Structure formats: structure tokens, C-alpha cells
Amino acid sequence: xxxxxxxxxxxxxxxxxxxxxxxxxxxxxxxxxxxxxxxxxxxxxxxxxxxxxxxxxxxxxxxxxxxxxxxxxxxxxxxxxxxxxxxxxxxxxxxxxxxxxxxxxxxxxxxxxx
Amino acid sequence: xxxxxxxxxxxxxxxxxxxxxxxxxxxxxxxxxxxxxxxxxxxxxxxxxxxxxxxxxxxxxxxxxxxxxxxxxxxxxxxxxxxxxxxxxxxxxxxxxxxxxxxxxxxxxxxxxxxxxxxxxxxxxxxxxxxxxxxxxxxxxxxxxxxxxxxxxxxxxxxxxxxxxxxxxxxxxxxxxxxxxxxxxxxxxxxxxxxxxxxxxxxxxxxxxxxxxxxxxxxxxxxxxxxxxxxxxxxxxxxxxxxxxxxxxxxxxxxxxxxxxxxxxxxxxxxxxxxxxxxxxxxxxxxxxxxxxxxxxxxxxxxxxxxxxxxxx
Numbered sequence: 001x002x003x004x005x006x007x008x009x010x011x012x013x014x015x016x017x018x019x020x021x022x023x024x025x026x027x028x029x030x031x032x033x034x035x036x037x038x039x040x041x042x043x044x045x046x047x048x049x050x051x052x053x054x055x056x057x058x059x060x061x062x063x064x065x066x067x068x069x070x071x072x073x074x075x076x077x078x079x080x081x082x083x084x085x086x087x088x089x090x091x092x093x094x095x096x097x098x099x100x101x102x103x104x105x106x107x108x109x110x111x112x113x114x
Numbered sequence: 115x116x117x118x119x120x121x122x123x124x125x126x127x128x129x130x131x132x133x134x135x136x137x138x139x140x141x142x143x144x145x146x147x148x149x150x151x152x153x154x155x156x157x158x159x160x161x162x163x164x165x166x167x168x169x170x171x172x173x174x175x176x177x178x179x180x181x182x183x184x185x186x187x188x189x190x191x192x193x194x195x196x197x198x199x200x201x202x203x204x205x206x207x208x209x210x211x212x213x214x215x216x217x218x219x220x221x222x223x224x225x226x227x228x229x230x231x232x233x234x235x236x237x238x239x240x241x242x243x244x245x246x247x248x249x250x251x252x253x254x255x256x257x258x259x260x261x262x263x264x265x266x267x268x269x270x271x272x273x274x275x276x277x278x279x280x281x282x283x284x285x286x287x288x289x290x291x292x293x294x295x296x297x298x299x300x301x302x303x304x305x306x307x308x309x310x311x312x313x314x315x316x317x318x319x320x321x322x323x324x325x326x327x328x329x330x331x332x333x334x335x336x337x338x339x340x341x342x343x344x345x346x347x348x349x350x351x352x353x354x355x356x357x358x359x360x361x362x363x364x365x366x367x368x369x370x371x372x373x374x375x376x377x378x379x380x381x382x383x384x385x386x387x388x389x390x391x392x393x394x395x396x397x398x399x400x401x402x403x404x405x406x407x408x409x410x411x412x413x414x415x416x417x418x419x420x421x422x423x424x425x426x427x
Contacts, residue, residue, distance in 0.1 A: 040390030041332070063182040063393050065218055067248060071290045079218055079248035082182065099290035102244035105333040107291050 035059060036108065038066050038080070041100075043108035051113050055089040069101040076101065168275045171199055171206040171236070172320070172408040174357030175377030177245065178227040179217035184380035184393035185401060188217070189226055195378040195407050196234045206409060207274060209236045212357035212375060213243025213285065213322030219255050228259070242268055243322040243358060244285040253286065269300050271307050277412055278311060280304070282321035284336045294323030294336035294358075301341050308345055316351040316412065324356040326365065326372050329385035334359050343370065353410070359391070361404075376406035 032054040037044045039061045050056065058068045060080040068086050069076040077086035079102075090096065093114040100106035173195055180188040199206070211231070216223035224246075231238055240260045242253065247267075249255040257268060264270040267283040282304070284294035296304075308317075319325065325342065327335030336342075346352045352370040360377035361384065380393040381404035388394070396404060 040388075040392065042390065062390075063180075063184065065245070065248060078250065081218060097290065101288060102248060102285070103333055104288040104290055104292045105331065 031055065033057060037061055038068075038100075038106075041066075041103055041106055043098075043100075043106060046107070047109045047111065049111040049113055050090065052091055052093050053089070054112070055087055056110055057085050057087045059083075059085045066103065066106070067101045068098060071097040071099060073101075167411050169204060169206045169409050169411045170274070171202075171209045172212060172355050172375050172410060173199075173209060173231075173378055174212040174322075174375040175214040175243065175360055175379055176211070176227055176231075177214055177217045177377065177379035178230075179220060179223040180379055180393075182380075182393060184395045188379040189230060191402070191405055192227070192230050192378045193233075194402070195405070196230055198407060199234050199236070202409070206236060209234065209238045210279075210281070210320050210355065211238055211240045212320050212355060213241050214245040214357065214377075215240065215243070215256075217245055219246055219249035221255060224255060224259055239272070239279070239281060239320075240268075241281040241283055241321055242285055244288075247285055265303055266297075266299055269303065275412060277316045277318055280307065280317065280319045282319060282325075282342070284321050284323045284325070284339070289337070292337045293327070293330060293333050294321075294325075294339070296336060296338050296342060301338065301345075304342055305345050308349075311349075313348045314350050316353075317346060317349050318353045318355065318410070319346065320355040322356065323358045324363075324372070324374055325354050326367075328359060328363055328374070332385065332391040334385065334391070346370065355408070355410070373408070375408045376404065378405050378407070381405070 032051055034048060034050050034054055034056050036048060036056060036058045038058060041062065041064075043058075048056065058077070058080070060066050060082060063082055065079045065081050065084075067077055067079055068088075075088055080086055090110060090112040093112045096110040096112065098108055098110070173192075176192045176195075177188050178192065185191060199209070209231070215227045215231075242256045242260070246256045247253040253267060257264075261268050264281075267286040269281055269283045271278060271280045273279070282296060282300065284296050286295070287297060288295050319342075321336075323336055324334055325336050325339040329335070347368070347370075350369055354370060354372045356372070356374045357377070359374050360380065360382035361374065362376060363372075363374045365372045380401075381396065382391050383394050394404075
């Protein structure tokens with residue numbers, strides 16, 4: 001009887017842990033993050049496919065500042081010095097074309113999947 | 115392999131157009147001969163030469179605020195450049211700065227640059243680089259300081275010793291996938307500015323990004339510069355001075371001479387010789403051999419400048 005009680009309690013515990021893990025997993029799934037590294041005057045990856053709701057983080061690893069801007073300037077970062085980052089969350093499926101507005105040969109795409 | 119061969123290998127030069135590429139030394143002396151400006155020698159020799167005409171000086175890419183390994187003291191090397199200018203036996207009539215005065219368009223960067231550059235005691239004519247246009251106001255910090263008497267994003271012209279000087283801005287409103295850009299408004303202004311001038315007027319054009327394509331992969335060119343060159347092509351002597359690429363590249367095409375100046379802050383790689391155009395870190399004892407200033411000599415009244423040939427094109 002004692003043993004059964006203990007089993008029951010540990011089963012409960014396990015269930016709670018699993019539920020908590022699932023919740024945590026779900027939470028993560030709803031706020032996915034992806035990184036674009038800026039290095040050697042290129043965006044990496046140049047084309048990034050993410051699920052809707054993803055927050056994309058651009059990190060400047062160059063010794064030169066860059067500015068991340070949507071092709072038609074729908075969004076635009078401040079000047080990102082070395083180590084600075086810029087985030088943007090994409091909720092609507094589609095293709096976003098962006099570039100560095102001071103080094104315009106640097107271009108990239110975010111494909112937001114439904 | 116010398117620089118010339120290296121450039122040939124990387125295919126950046128039009129055949130026979132790029133005359134030379136110089137890495138050593140601190141500056142370049144210019145004279146105008148038979149309508150075609152000609153690089154005579156490095157500044158060391160220029161200092162020894164008798165200055166018969168009027169000279170002006172070009173500095174570029176001081177990047178005040180830059181503190182990375184390629185040069186932890188950009189303000190110090192700018193001061194060294196200014197000290198060199200102050201020590202010239204014949205003082206230049208004025209100075210031009212071809213942009214990237216600052217690294218991040220911060221007020222204190224502009225202030226520090228101004229303090230050091232001002233210590234030369236010369237008039238300074240500026241054009242902005244892209245680094246001078248990245249404040250939150252989108253260039254307001256630059257225009258507040260240097261925009262007086264200019265049009266649009268900061269372009270203007272003036273005359274000195276019979277030479278017509280034109281400062282252009284090709285770092286603003288750049289388009290995705292493109293290069294530097296002058297834009298329709300500035301080109302219309304340029305057409306108007308050149309309109310009534312005699313084709314024998316010597317012209318000096320200065321802007322930050324090269325006004326010819328040095329290396330498109332790294333953005334070293336200007337999308338609509340051909341339209342500007344067409345407007346300038348009827349003049350017998352056109353000298354185009356740029357910065358941005360932190361090294362000397364020079365080409366002569368017809369009556370036009372194109373020249374880029376060294377930075378006073380840090381060197382950048384020769385076209386195509388690195389993964390990207392970012393700052394090159396060299397041994398400390400080598401750094402100063404890759405930074406510099408340029409002196410331009412215009413021999414006014416001299417036969418060499420007086421005889422300027424113009425084509426009918």
C-alpha cells in the first residue's frame with residue numbers, strides 16, 4: 001500500500017513534469033528565434049526560411065557598422081556597430097527582401113512560411 | 115606579382131585604362147598637363163619640389179570613433195596627417211575631405227574630427243561618406259555642421275584659382291543591390307551647374323564613393339555616375355577625387371583622371387584579395403605606410419594648364 005502510494009505520487013510528478021515540459025516546448029514554438037550573422041559584408045544565411053511568428057535577430061560581427069533595412073524601408077535598424085543586434089518579428093507569411101542601406105550590395109531574404 | 119598584375123588577375127580594370135596602383139608613401143602630387151592631370155610623384159618628393167602653382171589638399175576617411183584592432187587610435191593618425199600638412203613648405207590653398215569624417219555619425223566624433231582638422235588652420239570643404247549619414251536624423255548631424263550653402267544631401271560647387279570644384283554626394287538613398295548613387299535631383303543640378311561654363315574650365319569633382327566602378331562586388335562604384343561623366347565629357351580637364359576604398363587607385367580615360375585617396379585611419383584590402391572589404395589589420399609599424407593625404411597642384415597661368423584641349427564629343 002505504501003509502495004502504491006509512492007508510485008502514484010511519482011506518476012503524478014512525472015505527469016506534471018511532462019506537462020510542464022510540453023508547455024515550455026509549446027512556448028518556444030510560439031516564439032521561435034533565428035539569427036542572421038553579418039560577417040565580411042554578407043548576411044548569413046543570405047536566404048532564411050522561418051515559420052510565421054519568428055523573431056529574426058541580426059548580429060553585426062564586422063568591424064564596420066551596418067544598417068539592416070527592408071528593400072522599401074518598411075523597417076530599418078539603427079546603425080549597428082560591432083556586436084550590436086537588431087530584431088524583427090515576422091508574423092505574416094511571405095518573402096521579405098532586405099539590404100544594408102549603407103552597403104547596398106549586401107542583400108538578403110527572409111522567407112516566412114505559413 | 116605587382117599591384118597592376120594583381121588587378122589584372124582580378125579583372126577590375128578596363129584594358130589599358132587603369133594606369134597604376136600605388137601602396138607606398140604618404141601622398142600624391144598632381145599637376146595638369148595638356149589638359150590631362152597627371153600624377154607626378156609621391157608627397158615626399160612633392161615637398162622637395164618647388165611649388166609654382168596653387169595647391170589644395172585632399173584627406174579622406176578619417177573614421178573618427180573607429181577603435182578596432184586595425185587602428186585603435188584613428189584620432190591620433192588624423193592628427194599625424196594634419197601635422198604633415200602643417201609642415202608642408204607651401205601651404206595648400208584649402209583642404210577637401212572626401213567623407214567618412216566619423217565612424218558612426220556621433221556628435222562627439224564630429225566634434226573631435228573638427229578640432230583636429232581645424233588645427234591645420236585651412237578652409238575645409240567636405241562631402242559626406244556613408245558613415246557620416248547614419249545618425250538617427252538620417253544625415254542631420256552632418257548637414258547641421260557642413261550643410262550650409264549646399265543643396266539636397268549636401269552637394270555644392272565653388273571656384274578657386276580658375277578651377278571649378280564640384281562636391282557631390284553619392285552615399286544617400288542607396289537602392290538594394292546597387293552601388294553609390296547620385297540621384298536625379300543631383301544630376302539635374304549638375305547639368306545646370308555646368309551649363310554655362312566654357313569647356314576650357316578645369317573641373318575638379320570630389321565625392322566619397324568612387325565615381326567609376328573599381329570593384330562592383332564590394333560596392334566600389336556609383337550606379338548613375340555615367341550620367342555625370344557624360345555631362346563632364348565636353349570639358350578639357352576633369353579630375354575626379356574620391357575616397358571610400360582606403361587605398362590609391364588611379365585611372366586615366368580621355369580627358370578625365372580618376373583618383374582615390376588613402377584613409378587617415380585604416381587600410382582596406384585590394385579589390386578581391388579578401389573575403390570582404392573590411393579593415394585590414396597590419397603590423398603596427400606598417401600601418402602608417404598605408405595611410406595618407408593627397409596634394410593636388412594646379413599650375414595656374416602655366417602653359418600646362420592654359421592649354422586645355424577639348425573634344426567635340
